[in-house]
Every structure is written in C-alpha cells, then in structure tokens.
Amino acid sequence: MPRAIAVLPAGDVADGMVVDRVVLDADDRHRRRVAMTGEGGTAFLLDLPRAVALRDGDGLRLEDGRIVRVVARPEPLVEITAESPDGLARLAWHIGNRHTAMQVAGGRLRIRRDHVLEAMLRGLGATLAAIEAPFDPEAGAYDHAPSEHAHAAHGHRHADHHHADDDHPHGQPRHGHPHD
Missing domain, CATH: 3.30.70.790 (UreE, C-terminal domain)
Incomplete structure (x- = not known):
C-alpha cells in the first residue's frame, strides 16, 4: 500500500495534479497514521511524522508522486x-x-x-x-507549526538568542529593580 508522506498546502495543489480525493470530517482531518481510501478507490496509508490538521483543499503526496486532495466533509x-x-x-x-x-x-x-x-x-x-x-476549528495554542518551538527542550542555550541576558523567568517582564 503506498504511503502519503507529505502534505501540500491547498494553494500548491493544481487540479491537474490530483488523482483522487478523500472527504473527511474535522476529526478525521487531524491524523498522523491511518489507512485511507479515496472516492475513486486509491488506497493508501497516511504516514506523517506527527499529527497535523489537514485543511480543505490540501494535497496528500504519495511516495510515487500522486496527489490525493483533502475535502472537508x-x-x-x-x-x-x-x-x-x-x-x-x-x-x-x-x-x-x-x-x-x-x-x-x-x-x-x-x-x-x-x-x-x-x-x-x-x-x-x-x-x-x-x-x-x-468544520475547521482553531488549532489551539499548543498545536505549533513545524517552525515554531518552545524553550523547554530544543537543543540550544538561551545565550544563542537575543534574550540571553534576561534575568527573569519567561513570561515575566523586566521591571527596572532587583529582587534581593
């Protein structure tokens, strides 16, 4: 069974590229790994590195280059x-x-x-x-895009950032006087 290994944003998917389509509700559009069958019979395994919120019009790129369009039910x-x-x-x-x-x-x-x-x-x-x-609900504060990150465990020191000299915990603004 071919695997869908990448998601193409809706704007990057031309009609001529699409070989089939899957019609999914909001819950079924937030997956990482699941077997799917398109309306035209294309069977494939959605196999992404992490769960993503698929949007109406997105394309799922199969290993062989074929594209299956996501349609919001x-x-x-x-x-x-x-x-x-x-x-x-x-x-x-x-x-x-x-x-x-x-x-x-x-x-x-x-x-x-x-x-x-x-x-x-x-x-x-x-x-x-x-x-x-x-239904296309808001992703929420903890559903980060691949380029976003938290400071907890991401492999570099704060000295690598512009806020290396911060003497405050994150979320607390500097306010001009020390706390002894």
Missing part, C-alpha cells in the same frame, strides 16, 4: 453571532472555557451541535443558526 454545526464584537468575544470566551472546538469565520463562531452549549449561549444573548458546513 460538511458537518452539523451551529453558527453563533452577537450584537457587538464585544458580545462575540464574550461568547467565544465562554465556549473556550468549556474546552470546546470552535471555528472563527467571518465575524461568526461555529461549534458542533450541542444542546447544552446552545442553551447556555442563548442565555448569554447569542443568536444561533443550525447549519451544515465544513
């Missing part, structure tokens, strides 16, 4: 609006406080249908609309 969602940007921010905070996957789309929020959350949001003044659409 429409899902039952609720679209959330508010009377003001501040109101929408407040609603987003409440959704995030419940660790719920959420998409920000054109001044609206989208979540998967959940009658408990929907009742809470209505109680907070939200306007809700049930829709069927592809």
Whole structure:
C-alpha cells in the first residue's frame, strides 16, 4: 500500500495534479497514521511524522508522486453571532472555557451541535443558526507549526538568542529593580 508522506498546502495543489480525493470530517482531518481510501478507490496509508490538521483543499503526496486532495466533509454545526464584537468575544470566551472546538469565520463562531452549549449561549444573548458546513476549528495554542518551538527542550542555550541576558523567568517582564 503506498504511503502519503507529505502534505501540500491547498494553494500548491493544481487540479491537474490530483488523482483522487478523500472527504473527511474535522476529526478525521487531524491524523498522523491511518489507512485511507479515496472516492475513486486509491488506497493508501497516511504516514506523517506527527499529527497535523489537514485543511480543505490540501494535497496528500504519495511516495510515487500522486496527489490525493483533502475535502472537508460538511458537518452539523451551529453558527453563533452577537450584537457587538464585544458580545462575540464574550461568547467565544465562554465556549473556550468549556474546552470546546470552535471555528472563527467571518465575524461568526461555529461549534458542533450541542444542546447544552446552545442553551447556555442563548442565555448569554447569542443568536444561533443550525447549519451544515465544513468544520475547521482553531488549532489551539499548543498545536505549533513545524517552525515554531518552545524553550523547554530544543537543543540550544538561551545565550544563542537575543534574550540571553534576561534575568527573569519567561513570561515575566523586566521591571527596572532587583529582587534581593
């Protein structure tokens, strides 16, 4: 079974390059290793170094050079609006406080249908609309792109960075006086 070993961003995938497509919901688009079969019958093993969030239109490059396009499957969602940007921010905070996957789309929020959350949001003044659409939730603070890194264990000293002379723990600004 051929392996899909690379993800090509949607903008880099021309229609003429694509031999098949896989239609996946949001959960199935966040994988590292799983057997897949395209709508046209192309069977392959998704075999990436780490789990990534595949986006609608991305291409999966197989070892032999063929490309399989990723298509986001429409899902039952609720679209959330508010009377003001501040109101929408407040609603987003409440959704995030419940660790719920959420998409920000054109001044609206989208979540998967959940009658408990929907009742809470209505109680907070939200306007809700049930829709069927592809779901592309925010990746989150801990889902780093390959070029990003944390300072905990990444193989070099802080002396290698511009903040080598920092006399404070990370996250604490300098404030002009010593602490004895």
